[in-house]
Amino acid sequence: MANDPSSNSRIDEATGTEFVGHEWDGIEELDTPMPRWWLWTFYITVVWAIIYTVLYPAWPMLSKATEGTLGWSSRGDLAEQISLADQARVSVGERIAAIDTTKLSGNPELLQQAVAGGAAAFKVNCVQCHGSGAAGNQELGYPNLNDDDWIWGGDMQAIEYSIVHGIRQPGSDQRQGAMPAFEGMFSNAQLDALVAQVQSLGGTGKSNAVGAQLYSENCAICHGQNGEGDRTVGAPRLNDAIWLRGKSADAIRRQILNPKMGAMPAWGERLDPVTIKMLTAYVHSLGGGEDFLEAPVEEPVAEVNEQP
Template identity: 60%
Template sequence: MMAEKRIDPPTGTETVGHEWDGIEELDTPMPRWWVWTFIACVIFAIGYVAVYPAIPMAEKATTGTLGWSSRGQLSAEMQAEKGRRAPMLTALSRIPIERLPQDSALMQQAVAGGRAAFQVNCVQCHGSGAAGSGGYPNLNDDDWLWGGDLKAIEYTLVHGIRHPGDVATRTSMMPAFDGILSPAEIGQVTGHVLSLTGKAAANPSGAAIFATNCASCHGQNGKGSRAFGAPNLADAIWLYGSSEQEIRRQILAPRHGVMPAWQGRLDPVTIRMLAAYVHSLGGGEDFVEVAEDPAVQVDEQP
């Protein structure tokens, strides 16, 4: 129901002009401080629109009279950071990687950069702590198929492992012995492999089979060969498991993991920093100068 506007006697305030069941609404004005604050906000908004990017257009927003943008600020900050890091990156690209530990400050910076690159590119397989999992190597230990010095690690990162399309990739291939050895012989050689780490008693028959079929790659003592990328079977570090069933499976139908070649995906300096980080995890080896004879440089052969 509608009623004419009137002054409410108790408050002295004009009503809005309508009433319902005897209840009327007062037309109480806004506090003056609120009104002035609202006007100030409107003035500020008009100034903001004029000075900063604010109005979306078809392809971009209005630039504002200052020409500032958050993207432009980020780009400037990134360029400044790039300039700050340039001397370190240049030094890292020029120093022979095997000499990197001799420059402790540069090595420390390389490890820090490699840690960041590892979190982006490597944790998916090796884990955030580089401890690996079934089929993915633990990079914290000192078990290396092709060598654990900086130069060998860098080579592996550059060319990968069994990476299709890279002729220099690290390659090793264990044959499947299903059909080559009888089930009884598989059991015997499995027992011998278990005995190498003390998990089973000596198995002379298995040792003889091992010497005939496996020692050419793994060595007579089962300690592997970096020339072939053959793992050490006597160090109790296993990629696919150390139980009798898992070892038997690997003999019958070997699994061969693939690591991508990072050249072309990452720049050479980032790869070098990754090598420094992996080397620093605890299992890194010292670089040893070897003769120029290719037969001696087994760690550098794919």
């Protein structure tokens, strides 16, 4: 396309577009118009920005920003969400408070919420001794809460009772079972025989006559004749593969001579009842929880008249 001699502008012959008029080392720029769709998009964003600044907080000032005609703010929205969450927690807490612990398993939805709350409470109050995974600490005598071996009982009622009253707390007559120290009571040979007998109950040692007699005379009254334990006095089972303080001969020997007795604080004096119920549900859910067993109802026995 030829340039118009009456105009100072120059037209690019190949594209028919006017030159801007700059030149850098022989390179010139064309004044190509913006695409229509781009221009309309730009105009729409400008209009949207104006509307947004009118409706929402936008312009910063000395102490605050413009509030906008809608009155919305991110802080207000957050406060509303927090309020709704608080109301939901209160509702759940009220429902948990109103239900007996032993009945929680009959309400799966509420039980799930209680377990979730108990998991959070466990991380704050219990991991120091039982560990983050509730695996306990055998060296220090903190029980593993994931297995199915329970010293004082593993149903929800028993777990809640242990949490509320604690274990071996001064000034309390609850959960005070203790093992006596047998230091100086046995000869080395008798002690070895007794250790072997205890190991035999769990299938890791050989039974022997001397050890069986010593066990029967000194240990069976609490741990049971067959090592089944006694939850009423907190005597652990000895006839399984789960050991509170180790299953080696040295560990058993140390526990016989100078037993170490663990303790747990009475959380009933520190935590509210709802938190205790949630902790109970969480500990019960870890894998070893037992069903609540009510005392069986004895059927009346019909009298039989014996004939002479």
